Amino acid sequence: MKPSTFVHHAPGSVDEALAVLAEFGHDAKVLAGGQSLIPILNMRLAAPGHLVDINRIDGLDTIEVTADAVHIGALVRHAQLERHVGAFTHLPLLRQALLNVAHPVIRNRGTTVGSIAHADPSGEMPAVLALTSGYVDVASSRGTRTVAAGDFFLGPLESALAEDEMATGASFGRFPAGTGTAFAESTRRHGDYALAGVATAVTVTDGLITSARASFVSVTPMPDVLDLSDVLAGSAPEDGDWAKAAELAREHVDPDTDIHASAAYRRMLVGVLTARVLAEAASSATVSDATNANATRA
Amino acid sequence: MSQTTRTNAEPLVEITLRVNGVMRTAAAPARRLLSDFLRHELRLTGTHVGCEHGVCGACTVLVDGMPMRSCLMFAVTAQDHEITTVEGLAPAVEGTGNGTGTYTMSPVQQAFIECHGLQCGFCTPGFLTTITAYLQENPEPTETEAREAISGNLCRCTGYQNIVKSVLRAAEINRERGASA
Numbered sequence: 001m002k003p004s005t006f007v008h009h010a011p012g013s014v015d016e017a018l019a020v021l022a023e024f025g026h027d028a029k030v031l032a033g034g035q036s037l038i039p040i041l042n043m044r045l046a047a048p049g050h051l052v053d054i055n056r057i058d059g060l061d062t063i064e065v066t067a068d069a070v071h072i073g074a075l076v077r078h079a080q081l082e083r084h085v086g087a088f089t090h091l092p093l094l095r096q097a098l099l100n101v102a103h104p105v106i107r108n109r110g111t112t113v114g115s116i117a118h119a120d121p122s123g124e125m126p127a128v129l130a131l132t133s134g135y136v137d138v139a140s141s142r143g144t145r146t147v148a149a150g151d152f153f154l155g156p157l158e159s160a161l162a163e164d165e166m167a168t169g170a171s172f173g174r175f176p177a178g179t180g181t182a183f184a185e186s187t188r189r190h191g192d193y194a195l196a197g198v199a200t201a202v203t204v205t206d207g208l209i210t211s212a213r214a215s216f217v218s219v220t221p222m223p224d225v226l227d228l229s230d231v232l233a234g235s236a237p238e239d240g241d242w243a244k245a246a247e248l249a250r251e252h253v254d255p256d257t258d259i260h261a262s263a264a265y266r267r268m269l270v271g272v273l274t275a276r277v278l279a280e281a282a283s284s285a286t287v288s289d290a291t292n293a294n295a296t297r298a
Numbered sequence: 299m300s301q302t303t304r305t306n307a308e309p310l311v312e313i314t315l316r317v318n319g320v321m322r323t324a325a326a327p328a329r330r331l332l333s334d335f336l337r338h339e340l341r342l343t344g345t346h347v348g349c350e351h352g353v354c355g356a357c358t359v360l361v362d363g364m365p366m367r368s369c370l371m372f373a374v375t376a377q378d379h380e381i382t383t384v385e386g387l388a389p390a391v392e393g394t395g396n397g398t399g400t401y402t403m404s405p406v407q408q409a410f411i412e413c414h415g416l417q418c419g420f421c422t423p424g425f426l427t428t429i430t431a432y433l434q435e436n437p438e439p440t441e442t443e444a445r446e447a448i449s450g451n452l453c454r455c456t457g458y459q460n461i462v463k464s465v466l467r468a469a470e471i472n473r474e475r476g477a478s479a
Contacts, residue, residue: 001350005308008328008374031375038370039351042331051328055375079364103450105428106352108364109371190449 003038004047010056014139014168017052022141024050025164031055032074035102035110036118052166060168065090069134069171074114078107078125091174092284093132093181097124097199100183103191116152117167119159122193122218124185126153129172130223131199131215137169144168153222178210179203180237180285182277185217186269188260194218195261196269198249200277204237204285212245212282214274219253219266226252228278237282242275249274313373317342318386328374333357335373336383344384344423348452355451358424359383365431384423387430405471406430406464415464417455424451429465438469 007024011017021028028050031037040046054060060073065086072081081087082098101107101115101124115125116136129136130149138145138161152160161167175181185197197217203210212228228245235241255266310325317340324339331350336342336359348354350369357368360382387404401408406429409415416422425448432447433439439447444465445458453461 002331002334003329005327005329008311008372010374031372034372034375035352035367035370038331038372041329042350042369053372053375056378103355104432104447105355105358105365105367105450106370109361109366190446 001042003041004044006048007050008053009050010053012056012058014054014057014060014166015141017054017057017166018139018141018164020050020052021164021166024052025162028052028163030114030117030166032114033077033110034114035106036114036120054166063087067174069132069173070094071169071171072112073169074111074167076112078102078110078112078115079104081112082107091132091172091181093128093175093183093199093201094172096181096183097128100124100185100187100191100194100197106191113167113170116170117159117161119153119155119157119222121156121220121222124183124194124197124199124217127197127199127215127217127223128183129170130225131201131213132172132175133225134170134172136167137171138165139168140165146171149223150225153224156221158222175201176203178205178285180281180283180287182280182284184273184277184280186273193260196253196255196266196273198270198273198277200274200281202232202237202240202278202281202285204282207236207286209233209235209237209240209282209285212240212278214245214249214278216249216253216270219255219270221254232278232282237286240278240282242278245278246271246275311374313339313377315340315373315376315379315381317381318383319380326373328372330373331369332359332371332373332376332381333368335376336368336381339373342383342385346420346423348420348424353452354421355424355428356421358427358451360427360431363431363434365428382427384426387426401475404430405475406433406468408471409464409468410461413460413463413467415456415460421451421453421455425453425461425464429468433465433469433472437472439465441466 009020029048031051031053060075062073064071070087088095135146135148181201183199185194194217200214202212209232212232232240250271255263257263314323336345346356348356352367352370359368
């Protein structure tokens with residue numbers, strides 16, 4: 001239950017970190033919050049020879065809200081993003097989901113970008129990145145690139161990051177006006193890994209649903225987005241066919257059986273949670289749509 | 299941070315931390331967890347080590363005032379931060395707690411005594427640090443909020459009822475002491 005030996009690198013800049021990764025990337029891991037990595041090291045499920053501890057790099061802990069997105073640096077802790085007023089105002093889904101990320105004490109240390117780079121299908125924030133059509137900022141000594149969520153997650157715990165690359169930030173796309181969002185998950189104990197979780201975004205225009213999408217936690221091999229617009233578009237927000245949408249969600253997911261729950265039980269939860277969050281998102285979209293209508297008239 | 303090598307031993311790193319207001323320096327391997335560094339190198343054995351993968355909460359300490367798992371942090375990363383362990387919760391000034399404004403126990407510790415919030419005591423340091431920080435953020439929690447605040451800490455003895463009472467009582471003591479101060 002103690003980590004194996006490693007060489008600790010504490011670069012003072014992103015360039016220094018990338019230089020270390022260029023040399024040792026094949027046998028290195030980036031350490032930010034460490035709330036997923038250190039348990040893995042402690043249990044010796046991994047024993048990298050080098051750790052690139054980025055905690056001393058300045059300028060990676062910023063949150064920026066623009067017209068299109070909420071941009072966060074690699075050292076933004078979950079707790080910091082959860083409490084950020086601008087991020088909550090313009091993308092409430094962030095806080096809705098973050099409140100379900102482990103326990104508050106873990107959120108004080110764990111980073112949101114780290115959670116995304118870890119690419120755990122039971123992570124909440126990868127599902128949120130997918131639903132918001134977000135992307136990851138990736139850097140290496142060879143240059144920088146941005147990778148869309150849909151291309152970033154390749155499988156359970158597998159991302160598009162090459163061994164000499166590091167995720168330096170991520171951007172969550174903002175939804176169009178009139179969009180309501182909701183997040184719910186079912187856990188054995190508050191803060192535990194979700195048995196199943198669902199994030200949704202429902203857009204209402206002129207009093208009718210125009211778009212509805214969902215992404216899932218713990219029940220798909222990697223975060224992907226299910227478009228439910230075909231079933232729900234044209235319905236009044238208080239009158240969507242949630243049962244039909246829930247059925248599509250149950251068909252979409254591919255849960256595993258483990259000691260905590262059977263695949264059938266998880267699939268049942270997906271249906272219940274999907275219907276619940278869609279109704280909630282549609283109802284908050286109505287408020288948002290009405291606000292926008294008033295704002296336009298004013 | 300200088301690295302020195304001993305024969306047949308892994309390289310040691312000189313690590314300096316500010317713990318409970320005191321600068322402490324010791325040499326340890328880079329892989330030394332903060333929890334072990336506190337206990338082994340600094341002999342501060344109040345911080346307890348349970349699961350070592352962030353589940354049980356026994357090793358929770360305050361890092362710059364925020365509760366964090368000391369088993370999920372390397373001592374070498376914790377440099378430049380202010381660490382508060384359970385040993386640092388009690389007020390520095392000793393007194394009788396008889397209304398003169400000086401106390402031997404912090405409000406949370408006093409509440410655990412009054413409400414029988416511990417039995418074997420193994421998990422207690424993690425609860426005390428977690429609740430101390432929580433009450434600063436939410437000074438008047440409801441019972442439901444109190445229960446949620448301690449959801450990241452495991453206790454095998456109490457069944458949690460008296461710990462929830464302790465959270466609520468600690469909030470009261472905070473107010474009483476604040477009023478009398």
